[in-house]
Amino acid sequence: DVYQSEGRLDLVMECMSGGELFTRVQKRKRFSEADAATAAYQMLLAINYIHSHDVVHRDIKLENFLYESEESDYLKLIDFGFSKVWKKNTSMQLSCGTLAYVAPDVLMQNYSSQCDLWSLGVSVFIILFGYMPFSGSEDKQINDIKAGRYVVKKQYWERVSDVAQDFVKKLLLVDPLKRLTAEQALQHPFVVRRQAKTEEHLCAATVDALISFGTASSFRRAAMSMMAWSLTNEERSTVRQAFIELDQDNSGTVKLWEFKKVLLAKFHVKSEEAQVIFTALDTNNTDEIHYTEFLAAMVSTRISMHDDLLKATFDRFDVDKSGTITVNNLREVLGENFAGSDIDQIMREADITGSGDITYEEWIRYLRQEQGTEKQKDVAAQLIDGQLQKTKSEPKILQMKSAEFGKKGVAAGTVGKEAACCCCQ
Template sequence: MGHPHVARLMGVYEAEEKLSLVMERMTGGELFDRVVQKKVFTEEDAALSAWHMLRSVSYIHHEGVVRRDLKLENFLYDAPGSDFLKLIDFGLSKFYKGLKMNEALGTLRYTAPEVLHKDYSSGSCDLWSLGVIVLILLGGYMPFACETDAETMRAIVKGSYSMKPARWGHISKQGIDFVRRLLVVNPKERLTAKGALAHPWIRQRRGGLGDFVEGAELSIAQGFISFAKATRFRRACLQLMAWSLTFDERCQLRQAFVELSESHGGVVKKKDLGELLKDRICDMEGKPCPTLMEAVAMLDFGPNDEIRYSDFLAAMMACTDFDAREGVIRATFRRLDANGGGYISEKDLQGVLGEGADVRGIISELPTRHVIIARSPLTTRSLSKSSWHT
């Protein structure tokens, strides 16, 4: 999973009796703790939080994953004092496309009716859970919290909850409508993630990032031109290095990515990137820059031409001055040097890039003196030379 609103899995370590996951560090605390502290959110803060959560859900649904246990505790703020939320903990998640699910699981008070009926086949149950979360943010109470689990289950199945006048009298009609359209018993009538993102309550209160993108298009263009011209080996290295960006650098870049990917489930369509840059990056005669358009056309991001967050960060890294960032190069080398032998072998590359990667083809693009074979390994020094200079 690679999205600004999904916590990054950094590494996996397997022992005989234990599997350890290393996640991106999130220091801002849980959304649950923020609710305990604030009691209730303003509509502006609640809509911003809902927008963040919906973007993460829209992305995982686009990837064919249903979360099945969304709750306040599973959204974390990235830094103290920050309002930027990320989704964590995919322990109960499942690839759902083409499947009919019959497991009743998750945290009861957030669980959708169709999950309790053990009959669901899409990500609609995540939208019900988000409805519960947003009701808590705006109202300050849990909508389905009866004395016994049996009573709670009956209330959920019936969609029986109350909007207390004392808490909801000052909430806008759009805010109330948003919650009600998520807490619909029939999943076919419930808002989808895309529909929820387009709801007026979200669109009018989420704010805009257009000004940032207006000032960032030149850097984006330069990055994708450099990325398109790079060898496949350099691109692979950039993919690994992208997560070595500082927190502040990622904060700036992620805003541009979010704006570009807003309408496509958390990915950027190559044709949309081309259209955006074509209209804003021109040559001296005011015409679309041919070098830029050629670079965009050269990009290959799979059969659907979808640019994911890791691809976007890697492209932005392509126009960075790495000479001053030797530590990043060394960290990348250590990740590629899987067995710690001090050089990168063909087997090492295959292990990092995956079984489907054309490692021999990638190697063939390197200068002859850097071909990776057991008798002529790629060292840290040659990694620096071969990956940055094309």
């Protein structure tokens, strides 16, 4: 949320109540290799995402990764105070960051986005071995960092596998051109081995939610897109891993080729069908699906559309707090059009009484009962019928009669015991 007054601009961010990664390391002294690999993987996802959007953090450290909750192992990167939009093939000169984590090329005042990978190497070093790689006086630390001379305590290194040691060594290379990039680090055996042990979360219910979103009316998609910003951490966590499985190249977004590849391989969804769904999800027309757009699709079936969520989303559209949503409210929030649909047309879809605005009662009625036009229902029915024909013998696909679409919605069917996965239960 953003609140603007005459003298200030306030940003309200999500609450990460689990505390710093640094604090958890202090309590545990050191992580097991499996836990360290999981943490490294999550840190790399964040770094790879910002690097793919030409942003360099410049202050990667344990204190700048927060856990979602005390019970969670899910990390997020914070504190972009030193971050910079960076053009590839150019260098940065400003020395910034935290000395114990800073890269030698930063100290030399000639560096690129690779400085973040050195800092990640220091972070993983601490998690794995339980001590700082560079310590002592400021001058000693600077000299050791420039030389790539970190402390090796044999009694701690002997407990760690060669694969894990290799991962750290390839991040703590003085030459940034030889240092692993975020993309390369995600493919290192230390990280990949951890991924191989994870469960699959992309199940038939998720695909049905995507189909439902793809065939919904423009206003319904706009409303669900806004709802995505009001979801709690707990609600997001139910579908997070499914998005990560779609994101084949770990870039933080899902591209069309990834979307088609996964849906064809796992659910036999044809390329043309996947294209229709992808286009509906890509509300910003960026040729890629962002996490928020994916969450919007999940609101249709996978995440409960409860009263608090409906009210919070209504309030986001009701920007002037008049108690109704007007066409001007929609324009202020969505712009002149949304996903190719004119705002006036979107208003007509949801203005059930024709009064020119949308009351909260109309809002509730529309979102809880509206399931798209007859044409949209026919498209959805065809997609689902095609799925049923191809997957009669496959227990992992959600079995559903297309006739139920108009009455219950795409993902309103039941999941058989053998078809259920951990994200469907």
